[in-house]
Amino acid sequence: MTARLVIAGTTSGAGKTTVASGLMAAFTARGLTVQGAKVGPDFIDPSYHALATGRPARNLDAFLSGPELVPGLLAHACADGTPADLAIVEGVMGLYDGASGRGELASTAHVAKLTRSPVVLVVDAASMARSVAALVLGYKHYDLGVDIAGVILNKVGSSFHADLLREALEPIGVPVLGALTRDERVETPSRHLGLVPVDERDARARGAQAVLAERIAEGCDLEALHRIARGAPDLHATAWDPVAALAADAGTAARAAGAGSAPRGERALAAVPDPVRHAATGAAPVVAYAAGAAFTFRYAENLELLRAAGAELVPFDPLGDAALPEGTDGLYLGGGFPEEHGEALAANAPMRAAVAAHAAAGRPIAAECGGLLYLGRSLDGHEMCGVLPGEGRLGKRLTLGYREATAGADSPLWEAGAAVRGHEFHYSTVTPETTDPPAWALRSRGRERSEGMATPTVHASYLHTHWAAFPGAAARFVRASAGG
Structure with a gap:
């Protein structure tokens, strides 16, 4: 090793x-x-x-x-x-x-x-x-x-x-x-x-x-x-592999579904071992992910799982690009510092319109933290994409910590009832903080609160999740991007 x-x-x-x-x-x-x-x-x-x-x-x-x-x-x-x-x-x-x-x-x-x-x-x-x-x-x-x-x-x-x-x-x-x-x-x-x-x-x-x-x-x-x-001793570990992780998760979900006794949230996140393709064309679904100076937060394994599930990954920069990548089927908006670039993001009206049109067409979007702010109506008074009703503002109070979470609604990433672990780290706030149903019920230190916004086509939340522990989320998103 x-x-x-x-x-x-x-x-x-x-x-x-x-x-x-x-x-x-x-x-x-x-x-x-x-x-x-x-x-x-x-x-x-x-x-x-x-x-x-x-x-x-x-x-x-x-x-x-x-x-x-x-x-x-x-x-x-x-x-x-x-x-x-x-x-x-x-x-x-x-x-x-x-x-x-x-x-x-x-x-x-x-x-x-x-x-x-x-x-x-x-x-x-x-x-x-x-x-x-x-x-x-x-x-x-x-x-x-x-x-x-x-x-x-x-x-x-x-x-x-x-x-x-x-x-x-x-x-x-x-x-x-x-x-x-x-x-x-x-x-x-x-x-x-x-x-x-x-x-x-x-x-x-x-x-x-x-x-x-x-x-x-x-x-x-x-x-x-x-x-x-x-001089470090042998690690005695098999290297994690995204393809194997998807296959193992699919097998676990299939066995749970066959048993018929597991709660719905535990049966969720079924993955498909074979790469997902568009049913009509056989092409790989294109998942565009936000990059550039305003959106730098994403775990490498999340992208690897999307690719292993069958997606063609294409980066784009919401600050400088005028349109989404050609053929975009799914949109992954990770975290970052959009609050430091609010004026420039607002000035790129063609990109904001493209994101709004993607959402209006019913194509899937997954957004974490900075992505949530970008999808809202405004950020510190700067106009954003208007996909969600949230008004974002940078505050002085830090929200920080690990969370246990239960998905509150079906979305392109999670099935209602799915239990996951995540992390929050932000000074900004969004008003309203959640929709009904919410993206998550979050638990920490004995307290529970609702957070985030979820629809059948959009999952947006402050919560960062590492999909290596939940590989079926990537497979679910790629299937949604392919129209499945």
Whole structure:
């Protein structure tokens, strides 16, 4: 199995993304094929991984996909295309922080154990000297099932400061694998949902990434890091495969339907193993998906499942394109930052009209978060597509967290009663928040609320879902796109 490392942090803001993407860039510059991955549901950090490696980044989220899929998803990512020589997995929050109230579930430590990966702990050492040893010792002994193989000291003030830190850590036997000083040339701008995605600052991000790769190579022991990664034990996992996932899901659904005793929601999401085709023409249905600077949030596996189910995938940019791709049958509007581009989206009246005409013709649409905002009547006063009655506004209150969800109505993606897991992360609000019936009944920490808008042809919601755990959703959408 591919050599691999998990880059964890003592806390959020310790510098995980800087170190992880810098290591990816530095090892790529040395000629290795590097696969990046991110623990958790985040879409933004993986954009920096993809910039550093030239490969699609992946998410390893034990809540969204279920723990059982995590090793196979990593194996799939490393085997896709040119096999990776090295996988670098960036953690989430602090090493042991996971889904609220669920113990270690979905934490960096959990994913490290699931993937049998050594951990390199990034420590924000800006205001520390000897105390760093107590901190690292606590992290090392908190869970002996986690292999903390060394630390990288970040935000070090000087070479003298670095020497003090190394001296403090030497007695506890945790190797110092790097020491990095602050450098404004590689600082990544942030805003309300975290870092600014690469697609919105491509040229500047590339320049910063090149500087970062040099800094990491100078400040870290790449040979020692690579040696630790190569020492990771065998993963003992079969690579996840979208075609096999669809077939397995179809078989499960068929057995449940044949038994006649499973609840409707559990019988739902039946997939068709053979690629879906238009009944009349035999052609593959065309699924257009939103891309460009305003729509950068989508899981790679969702697209892979759509393709495996039979769709021809074609990207389009709602900011610059005047029309949907020729022959569009289904429309997939993922998340992103349409609120940062409201004026430009409104100015592209031909595209808004094309989306509205697609909906009026009864063709299927799946929309997540940013896509929901784009389908509404307006966004911060800017005219949107008018497919749905929602008025969107950017607020100051963050809605964040994992959700258990039950589909409230039949839609192109889900059958009413389907039970799934998802994630919300937004500052915006939509009024009305839901239709009757809603897209979802969402549950979190003992509370339940309705959310989203669903019709027989449109499913729109703030909830992000990772279809590797629910492959039948992709098959259902492709069938709907083919007119089935």
